[in-house]
Amino acid sequence: MTTRAVDAAGVEHAKAERGARIVSLVPSLTELLFALKLDAQIVGRTGFCVHPRDKLRHVPKVGGTKAVKLDVVRALQPTHVIVNIDENERDTVEQLRAFVPHVVVTHPLAPQDNLALYALFGALFDREDEASALSLALRAQLNAAAARAWPRQHVLYAIWREPWMTVARDTYISAMLRLVNWHTLPDVPGGETGASRYPSFDLDAEWLTRVERILLSSEPYRFTTQHCDALSQHARFKGKRVQLIDGEMVSWYGSRAIEGIAYLVDYARR
Structure with missing residues (x-):
């Protein structure tokens, strides 16, 4: 049965033709495209797309994830x-939709969502076999994480100061941290806006006592x-464990999630 290529915006995309030209504005998904062996079809990426380093050197940059140079994208004729x-x-x-035939929207919110992401890209770019291999590897890591009984902990995951x-x-x-039963504080939903999904806080906030x-x-x-x-x-954190953590391993979805889950499981056991 053929998998339908329906993106996170609910748009169904026809299977790409052999000469498809892809620009990726998402660092972790640029890495996924290479993992799916689409090297020859990747014609543009952001300056934050840094993996795999050895294969990105000759791929033109089109600005950042937020500051996209639309004229550069247009010239690449993707x-x-x-x-x-989020990115x-x-x-x-919306401006890209005016001149790009297919704008593929993604929005994974949990490590399990990578399975649908692999299937989407596999169906769209005729890489079903490669996508299936990634899915098998991801399921193995998810099962390994679920096989352990992790003690529940409340954690602060800081991304900025x-x-x-x-x-x-x-x-x-x-969602990644919950794989090892770590629950982030504050206990608030993020909604749809960047400010609410990544809230600011003061070091005297009462919830920090919990x-x-x-994790920095x-x-x-x-x-x-x-x-x-x-x-x-700091008086609020004396006696508590303060650690550095590899942000790419925890926040990058796509093919990195496979290695990221293994990293997190090892990290939580230390």
């Missing part, structure tokens, strides 16, 4: 542009051991 609801601005996406920012419960990052473990991410803000040491000395 048949498909890959976007994400890319809605206005940019000045102002301090964290993640809401319905983000992909929070936090048992503080390597991206988008690059936290260091100095930040760990400083927070460890």
Whole structure:
């Protein structure tokens, strides 16, 4: 049975022709396209698309995930542009629709959603076998994580400082952490806007007293051991575990999720 290529916006896309030209505006999905062996069809990417490094050198940049250079994209004459609801601005996406035949919208909110993502790209770009192999590998990692009894913990996952920012419960990052029974605080849903999905907070917030473990991410803000040491000395966090964590492993969906789950399981066991 042929899999329908329906994206996160509910748009059904016909199978791409052999000469499809793809621009990816989502770093983790650029990596997925290469994992699906679509190297020859990737004609553009953002400056934040950095994996796989050895294969990206000759792929033209089209700006950032937010500051997309539409004139550069237009000149590349893509048949498909890959976007994400969290990563890319809605206005940019609407402008792309005016001259790109297929704008493929993605929005994975949990590691299990990568299965549908693999199936979508596999069906769209005639890479069903490669997509199936990724799905098998992901299911194995999900099963390995579920096979362990993880103690429940409340965690703070910090992604920025000045102002301090964290993640809401319905983000992909929070869903990843729940694989090892870590639950992010504050206990709020994110909704649809960036500000609510990635809320700011003050270090004197009352809910911080419930936090048992503080995770400082390597991206988008690059936290260091100095930040760990400083927070460890803060009155609110004395005696609590403050650690650095690889943000790419926890927040990148696509093919990286397979390695990311294995990383998280190992990290939680330490």
